[in-house]
Amino acid sequence: MPHALVVAEITEDGKVKKATLAAITFAQKALPAVGGAFSILVLGGAARSAAAELTSFGAQKVLVCEDPTLAHYTAEHYAPTVAEVGKSFALLVATATSQGKDLMPRVAARLDAGFAGDCSDVLVEGTALRYKRPMYAGNVFGTVELTTPVQVATARQSEFDAAAPSGGSSPVEAVAKVAPGAAAARVDYVSLEAVKSERPELTEARVVVSGGRAIKEQFFQVLEPLAQALGAAIGASRAAVDAGYAPGDYQVGQTGKIVAPELYVAIGISGAIQHIAGMKSSKVIVAINKDADAPIFQIADYGLVADLFQAVPALTAELKKRKG
Amino acid sequence: MKVLVPLKRVADPDNANKIKIAASNVAVDSTGLEWKTNPFDEYALEAALRLTENGKAPKQRLGEVIVVTLGPKECEQTLRSALATGADRAIRVDATDDALDGRLVALALKSLVLAEKPDVVLLGKQAVDGDSNQVGQRLAELLDWPMATFAATIREEAGALLVSREVDGGVGTLRVRLPAVVTVDLRIVSPTSVYSAHTDAAHRYAEGVRFAPLPAIMAAKKKPLDTKTLAELAPGAALSTKTLKFEKPPARSAGVRVKDVTELVDKLMNVSKVL
Ligand SMILES: Cc1cc2nc3c(=O)[nH]c(=O)nc-3n(C[C@H](O)[C@H](O)[C@H](O)COP(=O)(O)OP(=O)(O)OC[C@H]3O[C@@H](n4cnc5c(N)ncnc54)[C@H](O)[C@@H]3O)c2cc1C
Ligand SMILES: Nc1ncnc2c1ncn2[C@@H]1O[C@H](COP(=O)(O)O)[C@@H](O)[C@H]1O
Numbered sequence: 001m002p003h004a005l006v007v008a009e010i011t012e013d014g015k016v017k018k019a020t021l022a023a024i025t026f027a028q029k030a031l032p033a034v035g036g037a038f039s040i041l042v043l044g045g046a047a048r049s050a051a052a053e054l055t056s057f058g059a060q061k062v063l064v065c066e067d068p069t070l071a072h073y074t075a076e077h078y079a080p081t082v083a084e085v086g087k088s089f090a091l092l093v094a095t096a097t098s099q100g101k102d103l104m105p106r107v108a109a110r111l112d113a114g115f116a117g118d119c120s121d122v123l124v125e126g127t128a129l130r131y132k133r134p135m136y137a138g139n140v141f142g143t144v145e146l147t148t149p150v151q152v153a154t155a156r157q158s159e160f161d162a163a164a165p166s167g168g169s170s171p172v173e174a175v176a177k178v179a180p181g182a183a184a185a186r187v188d189y190v191s192l193e194a195v196k197s198e199r200p201e202l203t204e205a206r207v208v209v210s211g212g213r214a215i216k217e218q219f220f221q222v223l224e225p226l227a228q229a230l231g232a233a234i235g236a237s238r239a240a241v242d243a244g245y246a247p248g249d250y251q252v253g254q255t256g257k258i259v260a261p262e263l264y265v266a267i268g269i270s271g272a273i274q275h276i277a278g279m280k281s282s283k284v285i286v287a288i289n290k291d292a293d294a295p296i297f298q299i300a301d302y303g304l305v306a307d308l309f310q311a312v313p314a315l316t317a318e319l320k321k322r323k324g
Numbered sequence: 325m326k327v328l329v330p331l332k333r334v335a336d337p338d339n340a341n342k343i344k345i346a347a348s349n350v351a352v353d354s355t356g357l358e359w360k361t362n363p364f365d366e367y368a369l370e371a372a373l374r375l376t377e378n379g380k381a382p383k384q385r386l387g388e389v390i391v392v393t394l395g396p397k398e399c400e401q402t403l404r405s406a407l408a409t410g411a412d413r414a415i416r417v418d419a420t421d422d423a424l425d426g427r428l429v430a431l432a433l434k435s436l437v438l439a440e441k442p443d444v445v446l447l448g449k450q451a452v453d454g455d456s457n458q459v460g461q462r463l464a465e466l467l468d469w470p471m472a473t474f475a476a477t478i479r480e481e482a483g484a485l486l487v488s489r490e491v492d493g494g495v496g497t498l499r500v501r502l503p504a505v506v507t508v509d510l511r512i513v514s515p516t517s518v519y520s521a522h523t524d525a526a527h528r529y530a531e532g533v534r535f536a537p538l539p540a541i542m543a544a545k546k547k548p549l550d551t552k553t554l555a556e557l558a559p560g561a562a563l564s565t566k567t568l569k570f571e572k573p574p575a576r577s578a579g580v581r582v583k584d585v586t587e588l589v590d591k592l593m594n595v596s597k598v599l
Binding site for chain 1: 335337338339340343347352364425426427430432449452453454455456457458459460461462463464465466467468469470471472473474486489490491492493494495496497498499500501504509510512514522524540547562563564565566567568569570571572573576577578579580583584585586588589592593596599
């Protein structure tokens with residue numbers, strides 16, 4: 001019976017990344033079309049300990065491939081095993097993180113499968129799946145059908161609730177690593193320089209404070225205190241990242257991180273469509289900009305026309321005062 | 325170094341909010357919008373040019389850049405602009421957009437790669453119309469080549485590329501031995517992002533992509549542009565992705581202006597209740 005396979009994402013020390021829980025929700029939604037059950041595949045150098053964390057989500061099986069050559073993620077080493085395990089499933093899904101975006105199309109090609117990336121929804125029509133995907137920087141949504149027997153998708157994390165453990169205990173089963181092809185011998189993992197931050201994860205935060213080009217070198221000096229007062233994650237526009245004020249993985253937008261927090265505060269950000277594409281599903285949007293005509297105000301619930309260098313410290317102080 | 329750069333033309337991405345849905349619901353209507361080269365593909369072209377020159381003396385070509393597009397005759401304009409910018413020759417694969425999906429594009433590119441034998445295929449990380457982000461990864465798999473997606477910097481080494489990538493949580497670095505597939509991210513056109521083996525590490529490029537001077541635009545008309553058909557490159561292949569329906573997302577409207585931070589905090593606490 002073809003079912004759904006969730007490809008989990010874990011840290012190098014064997015912890016499940018929260019992003020995985022969006023893919024589980026996606027798979028659960030798709031179940032009526034694919035035979036009623038899903039399994040989870042975990043790969044990595046420390047996959048066994050992560051697998052233990054995944055046994056309470058109602059999966060038929062948790063499949064584990066633990067191998068030292070998988071300790072650092074590379075698509076060339078992961079794709080052959082994912083495809084081998086996945087070929088007997090109707091649907092393979094991961095979350096559209098940078099790893100999911102890298103890996104899953106490669107897996108799809110290996111299976112000659114259709115691919116629907118960064119889906120905002122999955123719909124069941126009888127035994128068929130329909131994938132809803134944002135296109136044109138989120139200005140159009142397409143409902144897509146894939147015609148291949150095996151289908152591969154990634155889920156946009158901000159559009160799927162994190163699956164909650166449902167109790168029970170899925171059996172854990174080891175799978176062998178499939179010998180990779182020539183490609184794997186020609187790629188070396190060199191390093192991963194992690195950006196350290198005390199702040200919550202951008203894609204998981206309840207509040208996000210984002211800064212634009214206007215904040216210049218004082219980026220963190222201006223935003224940190226406000227983010228602290230709000231318990232917020234910090235994001236940035238492309239222009240702020242390009243100028244070197246913030247690291248690359250702070251970028252919010254069509255081609256950066258997609259966020260949908262309860263509260264998004266855009267500071268000195270003009271509101272280009274590529275930026276809006278990454279934050280317009282936020283529940284409440286606040287914009288602070290000195291230009292009353294800035295496009296960001298067209299989508300902001302609350303707009304404050306002000307100089308950010310005055311408004312942000314004042315806002316920080318006001319929040320501290322109210323919270324006592 | 326021989327580099328193949330696939331380019332796609334897209335409806336002007338800065339006006340994507342003006343795109344309409346055709347009455348049938350099964351097509352996107354971009355009338356009135358200009359066609360542009362997918363920005364990421366312009367960046368890939370810039371990176372390819374940097375990899376095939378000495379940054380100090382860019383007039384002398386030290387490699388070859390072949391640009392290719394899959395699309396109708398009008399897309400030759402996209403190729404001519406790339407030739408004017410500095411690409412050496414061009415190939416158009418005759419096809420209409422509605423007869424293409426990521427799988428077919430990758431299959432056709434694979435055939436071209438086997439014929440042209442480039443050292444590197446440099447692509448955009450995504451086409452900003454479909455935002456699909458799959459062709460480069462698929463192509464790498466079809467060729468059984470290593471890949472480095474979302475490249476922010478590229479350094480040429482002997483027989484390899486050292487590529488730093490923008491990934492969740494930081495910057496990951498991979499070394500891919502040639503031939504390889506690389507897809508590029510926004511920062512690849514920064515002044516110190518791409519160095520060929522010929523360019524001094526102290527060289528700084530101008531920010532962004534280079535523009536074609538007028539004489540180059542004239543000269544580009546004489547550069548070779550071949551045409552192939554989708555049927556010869558991907559015989560018998562059919563679409564695996566069909567868009568059944570397009571729709572506009574619910575509009576978000578402007579809210580209210582607040583006069584100061586006190587009013588803002590009041591609203592957030594008492595009206596929206598998000599604090
Ligand atoms: C292919 C492609 C992909 C892209 N992807 C993304 C993406 O993912 N994310 C993204 O953000 N962008 C993206 N962009 C870039 C986008 O088009 C804009 O260029 C960018 O978002 C602008 O950033 P900004 O708002 O910080 O800068 P600007 O547009 O320069 O705006 C600065 C704003 O600050 C205001 N300001 C100036 N001084 C002050 C002050 N003292 N107080 C208050 N306000 C002030 C100004 O009024 C202005 O509105 C992409 C572009 C392309 C071509
Ligand atoms: N029709 C096309 N012609 C040439 N290149 C394309 C075409 N479609 C996609 N590509 C290339 O593949 C990259 C990724 O596109 P996509 O996977 O569709 O988002 C683009 O940035 C282009 O480099």
